[in-house]
Amino acid sequence: MFRSFLVMSDAYLALEDGRVVEARGRVPGRTRGELVFTTAYTGYEESLTDPSYEEQVLTFSYPLIGNYGVRAERFESDRVHPRAAVAREFTDEVVEWLAEEDVPAVDHLDTRDLVTSIREEGAMKVGIAVGEDATPEDAKEELSKCKGMSDHVDIGAQVTTPELTTFEGDGDTTVALVDCGAKQSIADSLVDRGATVHVLPYDATAEDVSELEPDVLFISNGPGDPKNYTATRELVEEFAGDIPLAGICLGQQIVASALGGTTEKMAFGHRGVNQPVRDLQTGKVVMTTQNHGYTVADPGEHLDVTQVNVNDDTAEGLASEELSVITRQYHPEAHPGPHDSLGFFDDVLAMTESEGNGRKRRVIAD
Ligand SMILES: NC(=O)CC[C@H](N)C(=O)O
Numbered sequence: 453m454f455r456s457f458l459v460m461s462d463a464y465l466a467l468e469d470g471r472v473v474e475a476r477g478r479v480p481g482r483t484r485g486e487l488v489f490t491t492a493y494t495g496y497e498e499s500l501t502d503p504s505y506e507e508q509v510l511t512f513s514y515p516l517i518g519n520y521g522v523r524a525e526r527f528e529s530d531r532v533h534p535r536a537a538v539a540r541e542f543t544d545e546v547v548e549w550l551a552e553e554d555v556p557a558v559d560h561l562d563t564r565d566l567v568t569s570i571r572e573e574g575a576m577k578v579g580i581a582v583g584e585d586a587t588p589e590d591a592k593e594e595l596s597k598c599k600g601m602s603d604h605v606d607i608g609a610q611v612t613t614p615e616l617t618t619f620e621g622d623g624d625t626t627v628a629l630v631d632c633g634a635k636q637s638i639a640d641s642l643v644d645r646g647a648t649v650h651v652l653p654y655d656a657t658a659e660d661v662s663e664l665e666p667d668v669l670f671i672s673n674g675p676g677d678p679k680n681y682t683a684t685r686e687l688v689e690e691f692a693g694d695i696p697l698a699g700i701c702l703g704q705q706i707v708a709s710a711l712g713g714t715t716e717k718m719a720f721g722h723r724g725v726n727q728p729v730r731d732l733q734t735g736k737v738v739m740t741t742q743n744h745g746y747t748v749a750d751p752g753e754h755l756d757v758t759q760v761n762v763n764d765d766t767a768e769g770l771a772s773e774e775l776s777v778i779t780r781q782y783h784p785e786a787h788p789g790p791h792d793s794l795g796f797f798d799d800v801l802a803m804t805e806s807e808g809n810g811r812k813r814r815v816i817a818d
Pocket residue numbers: 504672673674675676677678700701702703743744745746747
């Protein structure tokens with residue numbers, strides 16, 4: 453157990469490795485989740501509203517969070533998704549926002565130690581108790597109720613759009629974006645390029661998609677284990693070879709598993725805005741935004757790995773020319789992070805123009 457420098461502590465984090473960490477409580481409450489960290493030094497508004505953090509507790513390794521305020525125009529969804537937020541120091545403005553959202557927050561703890569533990573031991577469960585009457589036992593009780601990420605079997609239902617929503621672009625291309633917890637910047641990046649984007653619930657049926665006559669089927673980012681997105685995987689199986697497919701993050705994982713690949717959980721994942729990715733064809737390395745804890749272990753026979761992470765060689769981009777598929781494990785839409793890979797959206801829309809790409813082809817055997 454290590455101590456915050458405050459004499460009075462009213463926040464406790466009970467870690468899966470048995471330790472209880474004291475902190476300063478900023479927003480009271482009791483909660484639990486998977487403890488992860490991001491190394492992003494900007495973009496706290498975008499990260500905190502990224503639906504992929506659902507059921508997780510987000511630790512910022514950057515020590516001061518909130519130094520340029522809180523503006524709703526930077527939000528990626530309509531609420532804060534992590535179950536709690538942890539930093540060395542939160543500004544009052546961020547704390548006010550988290551309080552309005554009823555999301556427990558703690559600071560004045562040694563986040564360097566926390567991040568080192570996650571790196572060495574992997575992402576772990578945490579129970580948190582914050583408030584004047586909070587005790588270490590309360591935090592431990594929360595920990596005892598904490599489920600593993602893969603055990604949140606219907607996590608998509610917690611983050612998806614309740615109904616079909618359309619964002620109009622000024623061009624002719626139509627994209628069906630299956631919302632497994634989509635960041636708003638994905639639809640925005642497509643609309644910016646002229647596409648009309650229909651955002652569908654994660655459990656949309658093949659009929660729902662067909663009715664829209666989309667030129668591209670796009671699977672979004674989202675929280676939890678890709679194995680739990682059965683309905684979304686079936687959609688990909690249904691349309692592969694008929695219309696071009698794209699996916700980001702969870703979307704890449706779902707597309708790969710639908711086409712015969714496999715996914716696995718990583719030790720602590722990739723979360724930050726400076727993850728280096730190498731394109732295997734051009735040799736070029738770009739800095740990317742990432743937020744994932746699972747990865748594609750085997751892309752299967754239909755997909756090729758086109759990009760890899762420079763640090764650990766994991767699959768960052770997959771493609772099939774035959775089936776017109778391109779996916780990214782990272783976040784080309786940025787928000788937060790570098791804009792170097794925004795060209796992905798041009799590549800996705802270009803698939804609709806490529807020769808021989810019709811709705812009639814079926815390459816995968818039924
Ligand atoms: N940002 C995402 O889409 C995350 C995907 C998945 N939930 C993972 O953790 O790997």
